[in-house]
Amino acid sequence: MSTLLLITFLLIAAVNLTYFISYFSFASSKYVAPSPSETSVSVIICCKNEAQNLNSFLPSILEQDHPNFEVILINDASLDETLEVMEKFKEIDPRIKIVDVKNNEAFWANKKYALTLGIKRAKYAHLLFTDADCAPQSKSWVSEMCRNLQQEKTIVLGYGGYVKNKSSFLNKLIRFETLLTAIQYFSYAKMGSPYMGVGRNLAYTSTLFFEQNGFANHLHLRSGDDDLFVNEAATKTNTAICDYPSAITRSVPKNSLKDWIKQKRRHVSTAKAYKKKHQFLLSLFYFSQVLFWILPVAILFTENWQILATIFSTVLLVKAILYYKSAAKLDEKDVVWLFPILELFLVFAQLGIFIANIISKPTHWK
Structure with missing residues (x-):
């Protein structure tokens, strides 16, 4: 029995190791910036009850050094003073356009409906998306992201990280999960099979959006305006990644485990709409992670413990190198030292989220 368990663990470890070795396609790559571009850009921010965040973070968007851009602010039927804050900023900056969305019976509380109205209002063909609680980490964010929208590249995947709180374990967990997710979607894109992006830092062209009929194929799913659109529209040739430090955005993470789990339940619920090959590959990776941590418990006290160790x-050494190299690129190195604990905690948190989503549907878009 112990021999069978060891053989099973060997197979699982091999699968897990294969994934992490493949992720070096991102971790070991050097970012080669395309030639500077002064193309005109529409920055699009969809807001629902974001008055406070707009006051805090919108100035960092307006202070960008890019020579020609507009900011489309979408008020998605907010109940707070979001619209008033938008109008205040518009009075002092003519680059701002406001799209005031009222609840529609057919698209009640559907962010994709609001985003579509904002995209239609955009003056420029190059669209750059972020959230109201995000702050670019430099004044060249717009330029760095959109310089990649050249020739056949019509989608640019960026990194949307979170503000650091080094004294908080939850903060480290959230940033570790965000780092691992970025490692995956950047690596898949590098290997020619892009499958998702994050709306906190994502660019694509309006031409591509309308060629794909916008969000029509997944409009019935309230989440997925970012990852499902990329999963549907991204190809080996039309997708670029931008992991340059000055192109990173950061937002304020959840400060309670309950709120974070609620957020992740929404995100995970969209994966069932991914292309089948991506569903399979991501599921296989996750189950290899689960079994990599569970099986050693059953083998540890057998005669095979030395082989197990x-x-x-x-495998842990390969993971450590991968995490360190990736974290160095994305300025997340402080989470690497805790990665075994964080990975173990994350694996079982994700298992709980998966089970919770089977039992009941997650809530959506505020």
Whole structure:
């Protein structure tokens, strides 16, 4: 029995190791910036009850050094003073356009409906998306992201990180999960099979949006305005990644485990609409992660413990190198030192989220 368990663990470890070795396609790559471009850009921010965040973070968008851009602010039927804050900023900056969306019976509380109205209002063909609680980490964010929209590249995947709180374990967990997700979607894009992006830092062209009929194929799903659109529209040739430090955005993470789990339940619920090959590959990776941490418990006190320890340590070493190299690129190095604990916690948190989503549907878009 112990031999069978060891063989099973060997297979699982091999699968897990294969994934992490493949992720070096991103971790070991060097970012080569395209030639500077002064193309005109429409920055689009969809807001629902974001009055406070707009006051805090919108100035960092307006202070961008890019020579020609507009800011489309979408008020998605907010109940707070979001619209008033937008109008205040518009009075002092003519680059701002406001799209005031009222609840529509057919598209009640559907962010994709609001985003579509904002995209139709955009003056320029190059669209750059972020959230109301996000702050670019430099004044060249717009330029760095959109310089990649050249020739056949019509989608640019950026990194949307979170503000650091080094004294908070939850903060480290959230940033570790965000780092791992970025490693995956950047790596898949590098390997020619892009599958998702994050709306906190994502660019694409309006031409591509309308060629795809916008969000029509997944409009019935309230989440997924970012990852489902990319999953549907991205190809080996039309997608670029931008992991340059000055192109990073950061937002304020959830400060309670309950709120974070609620957020992740929404995100995870869209994966069932991914292309089948991506569903399979991501599911296989997750289950290899679960079993990589569970099986050693059953083998540890057998005569095979030394073989187990050697294999387990080897895989952990590869993971540590991968996480460190990726974290160095994305300025998240402080989470690397806790990665075994964070990974273990994340694996079982995701299992709980998966089970919770089977039992009941998650809530959506505020």
